[in-house]
Amino acid sequence: MTETIPLSEPSLEGNELAYLDDAIGQRHLSALGEYSRKCSELLGAAHGAADVVMTTSCTDALELSALLLGIEPGDVVVVPSFTYVSTALAFARQGATIRFCDIEPVTFGMDPNHLEALLDGSVRAVVPVHYAGVGCDIEDILNATQGLPHLDVVEDNAHGLFGSYRGEPLGSFGRFSTLSFHETKNFVCGEGGALVVNRPGDVERARILNDKGTNRGAFLRGQVDRHTWVDTGSSFGLSDMLAAFLYGQLERRSEILAKRKVVFERYQVMLEGGQRDGGYSLPVVPEDRRSAYHMYYVILPDRATRDAVIDGMRVRGVASAFHYVPLHSSPYGLEVSDGDGECPVTDDVAGRLLRLPFYNNLSESQADRVVEAFLAALAAC
Ligand SMILES: Cc1ncc(COP(=O)(O)O)c(C=O)c1O
Numbered sequence: 001m002t003e004t005i006p007l008s009e010p011s012l013e014g015n016e017l018a019y020l021d022d023a024i025g026q027r028h029l030s031a032l033g034e035y036s037r038k039c040s041e042l043l044g045a046a047h048g049a050a051d052v053v054m055t056t057s058c059t060d061a062l063e064l065s066a067l068l069l070g071i072e073p074g075d076v077v078v079v080p081s082f083t084y085v086s087t088a089l090a091f092a093r094q095g096a097t098i099r100f101c102d103i104e105p106v107t108f109g110m111d112p113n114h115l116e117a118l119l120d121g122s123v124r125a126v127v128p129v130h131y132a133g134v135g136c137d138i139e140d141i142l143n144a145t146q147g148l149p150h151l152d153v154v155e156d157n158a159h160g161l162f163g164s165y166r167g168e169p170l171g172s173f174g175r176f177s178t179l180s181f182h183e184t185k186n187f188v189c190g191e192g193g194a195l196v197v198n199r200p201g202d203v204e205r206a207r208i209l210n211d212k213g214t215n216r217g218a219f220l221r222g223q224v225d226r227h228t229w230v231d232t233g234s235s236f237g238l239s240d241m242l243a244a245f246l247y248g249q250l251e252r253r254s255e256i257l258a259k260r261k262v263v264f265e266r267y268q269v270m271l272e273g274g275q276r277d278g279g280y281s282l283p284v285v286p287e288d289r290r291s292a293y294h295m296y297y298v299i300l301p302d303r304a305t306r307d308a309v310i311d312g313m314r315v316r317g318v319a320s321a322f323h324y325v326p327l328h329s330s331p332y333g334l335e336v337s338d339g340d341g342e343c344p345v346t347d348d349v350a351g352r353l354l355r356l357p358f359y360n361n362l363s364e365s366q367a368d369r370v371v372e373a374f375l376a377a378l379a380a381c
Helices: 016-025 034-047 058-068 085-092 112-118 138-145 200-210 216-220 240-250 253-272 274-278 303-315 331-336 344-352 364-379
Strands: 051-055 076-080 097-101 123-126 152-156 176-180 193-197 296-299 353-356
Touching (some): 034 051, 034 193, 034 240, 058 085, 058 176, 058 193, 076 085, 085 331, 097 331, 240 253, 253 274, 253 364, 303 364
Parallel strands (some): 076 123, 123 152
Antiparallel strands (some): 296 353
16 A cells, blocks of 8 residues: 655665764764754844844744743733744733734745734734745734834744845844744754844843853853853753754755755646636735745645545545644633634634645655646546
8 A cells, every 4th residue: 555645754864874974973962052053043044133042942943932021911922813822822821912914825834914903012922924934924014013112022933034035034033033943844953942032132031031040152162151040031042953854954045945945836826727717815925035945735625625635635645734723712811811702714724724745755656646646636526
């Protein structure tokens, strides 16, 4: 029997195992090692950032941003409802009230018009997501937040590393942005993340909060002669073994992005013809944005068809999935939010979106099988 094609599949792309071996040989397996420094420098240069702090996940990086912003009970944080739990959870666990923003129907990023209606003096942070690696309307989002001095933007850039908006890197717009290196992402180390620090004034404190509230980093750099407990924080740092593996992937960024672009474009070409007859629509990358090619999805006419296509593809040996369960109507989302709970575009898209298998080494024949299974499952509806 032919093997099932998975939704995503991590792969070795270069020197990951050699670097892992080297990291073990250097006997520095914990955070703040040599490979962590290399990843941080590479990512910092790519963003033009003041610093990049390596963390154990994107969730941790979001939590670190919430600590750095001093989010506390009484503060409101606006996040899209169409996102992963972590975008909201990191702020909710600091006691913030969450206000859910709807998405616009082109890139499925935060809708700047809805955002404008949600903003008031109690909003301390806005957290847009660059869904599937395509930049959201970040300029309009920044414009909407102008004139609110107590408000900061944190970009949840779990999907969009090395994508751009009007020539500027995704993740370089907010005061902070966050990255994920979870096994399902474009660049992986199992579990991993990073906080991109875009303002020089935040660098020292970000390092301290990342390292259990101590100034051990300054001590290791020879800047102080002892290290001690100076602030709040947690143990967010990425192990150097994982950083070594990750560096092997990040070094191959051009090759990885090129492979993903080929898979994306192959799907677009193969599925284009059926758009009219099949009644589905395909992803749009606006001309002023360069995608990071994180995902491929199709929008089906209704939820019943989408769910039937998932089942139909499964029996044909191809995995596919929905995305996301809207947060504004989730049990915990209802508990921590203060909004009116109206996010109609989110409800619509979440009910009709179907993710297709998408990974670096998805071959031409596998892509053919995916499309065949998709069209056959759709025709059977
Ligand atoms: C938009 C978004 N933010 C945050 C996360 C959490 O990432 P991590 O698993 O690295 O914590 C994810 C994970 O899929 C995500 O999709």
